[in-house]
Amino acid sequence: xxxxxxxxxxxxxxxxxxxxxxxxxxxxxxxxxxxxxxxxxxxxxxxxxxxxxxxxxxxxxxxxxxxxxxxxxxxxxxxxxxxxxxxxxxxxxxxxxxxxxxxxxxxxxxxxx
Numbered sequence: 001x002x003x004x005x006x007x008x009x010x011x012x013x014x015x016x017x018x019x020x021x022x023x024x025x026x027x028x029x030x031x032x033x034x035x036x037x038x039x040x041x042x043x044x045x046x047x048x049x050x051x052x053x054x055x056x057x058x059x060x061x062x063x064x065x066x067x068x069x070x071x072x073x074x075x076x077x078x079x080x081x082x083x084x085x086x087x088x089x090x091x092x093x094x095x096x097x098x099x100x101x102x103x104x105x106x107x108x109x110x111x112x113x
Contacts, residue, residue, distance in 0.1 A: 006038040017094035035066040043085040043103035050081040057085045
């Protein structure tokens with residue numbers, strides 16, 4: 001199943017990168033996830049950083065889109081990730097990251113049903 005997610009940038013918000021929906025629930029099975037800028041948003045995707053590589057695979061980050069395969073084999077689990085975008089030379093993230101790499105504020109997840 002294809003699942004579309006949208007990304008917006010609001011530099012006045014904390015964190016400034018917003019993923020919609022923030023915590024989608026995914027049925028069991030194989031899925032193709034796509035993150036695209038929401039209408040009128042201008043930025044370049046820089047990275048997709050899941051906290052664990054499983055269940056994400058074949059992640060492709062292009063300037064205008066991120067795609068990944070997602071295999072849901074375990075119900076009731078949640079898999080966090082961080083998206084980084086660039087405007088000019090400045091990077092913005094979908095979460096505020098602590099020095100140890102853990103997520104302090106924000107962050108999106110894919111939730112298994």
